[in-house]
Amino acid sequence: MTLRLGTRGSALAMAQSTTVADAVRERTGRDVELVEIVTHGDRSSAPIQQLGVGVFVSALRDALLAGQIDFAVHSYKDLPTAPAKGLVVAAVPTRQDPRDALVARGGLTLNELPDDARVGTGALRRIAQINALGRRLHAVPLRGNVDTRLRKLAEGEFDAIVLAHAGMSRLGRGGEATEVLDPLLMLPAPAQGALAVECREDDVELREVLAALDDEYTRAAVTAERALLAELEAGCSAPIAALAEVAEGDEGPEIYLRGAVFSPDGGFALRLSRTGTLADAAEVGRALARDLREEGADNALGVQHDPHP
Numbered sequence: 001m002t003l004r005l006g007t008r009g010s011a012l013a014m015a016q017s018t019t020v021a022d023a024v025r026e027r028t029g030r031d032v033e034l035v036e037i038v039t040h041g042d043r044s045s046a047p048i049q050q051l052g053v054g055v056f057v058s059a060l061r062d063a064l065l066a067g068q069i070d071f072a073v074h075s076y077k078d079l080p081t082a083p084a085k086g087l088v089v090a091a092v093p094t095r096q097d098p099r100d101a102l103v104a105r106g107g108l109t110l111n112e113l114p115d116d117a118r119v120g121t122g123a124l125r126r127i128a129q130i131n132a133l134g135r136r137l138h139a140v141p142l143r144g145n146v147d148t149r150l151r152k153l154a155e156g157e158f159d160a161i162v163l164a165h166a167g168m169s170r171l172g173r174g175g176e177a178t179e180v181l182d183p184l185l186m187l188p189a190p191a192q193g194a195l196a197v198e199c200r201e202d203d204v205e206l207r208e209v210l211a212a213l214d215d216e217y218t219r220a221a222v223t224a225e226r227a228l229l230a231e232l233e234a235g236c237s238a239p240i241a242a243l244a245e246v247a248e249g250d251e252g253p254e255i256y257l258r259g260a261v262f263s264p265d266g267g268f269a270l271r272l273s274r275t276g277t278l279a280d281a282a283e284v285g286r287a288l289a290r291d292l293r294e295e296g297a298d299n300a301l302g303v304q305h306d307p308h309p
């Protein structure tokens with residue numbers, strides 16, 4: 001039977017869903033059909049902070065639970081940390097580049113941006129880290145899909161923009177980045193660059209099919225990053241960043257997790273790291289969250305801030 005893959009209609013969602021559909025066909029020989037689902041988030045032009053966590057996700061989940069589709073592909077970083085009742089992340093495919101990218105007019109790098117350059121970005125996490133650089137840069141709110149953001153840059157509204165390199169790459173525009181930013185300067189969102197392939201928990205047969213797409217290292221990394229996020233009890237718009245990398249250690253693969261918390265104005269920046277085994281990924285994330293809290297993470301959280309001063 002043909003598997004129905006529910007997807008949003010945006011170019012990024014279509015690119016992600018098409019990639020996963022191709023992988024399912026190739027690895028399992030199953031037929032996959034794309035079914036477009038319109039979400040509230042796609043229809044609204046309100047800032048993402050106002051729309052709240054998971055607006056892009058709930059319509060797909062409703063369709064899954066209603067049996068209109070069999071599985072869905074999400075940008076993992078857009079998934080709320082709370083598990084969805086009746087659903088399961090059946091596969092976490094190999095992650096793309098998790099880093100943020102700078103796209104600057106004139107091909108400039110971050111260091112080359114002149115004083116008072118306007119840097120467009122939507123996420124508080126990125127605004128905070130731009131501010132934390134201690135440079136005379138202006139972080140300016142920017143919303144829209146990847147193509148819209150790149151167009152606004154080209155039209156001269158900004159000197160540079162910061163966005164996920166993975167999103168650009170999935171649209172075939174990764175080469176337009178003028179710098180892929182070092183996580184030391186711009187630690188990405190938890191689970192950035194990763195996809196979550198979700199299906200109904202009781203669909204045991206499909207879960208087995210989709211398991212062929214699962215990448216153990218990516219799943220462990222994302223598990224650690226999201227455990228950190230969940231433990232700090234923050235929504236997607238809170239300035240929390242995390243990146244886990246897996247490296248071969250003496251006793252097998254090891255996870256290296258970095259986490260950071262910022263005040264929106266960048267005046268408070270706390271960066272810590274921890275290592276552990278893949279099996280302990282979630283505990284590594286929770287432990288690092290506790291470390292961050294002990295070092296004063298709560299000073300940055302829950303602070304109301306006007307992004308348009």
Ligand SMILES: NCc1[nH]cc(CCC(=O)O)c1CC(=O)O
Pocket residue numbers: 075076077078162163164165166167191192193194
């Ligand atoms: N914030 C929205 C969003 N959700 C997923 C991506 C693409 C990158 C990814 O899959 O993590 C983006 C664009 C961006 O952050 O620039």
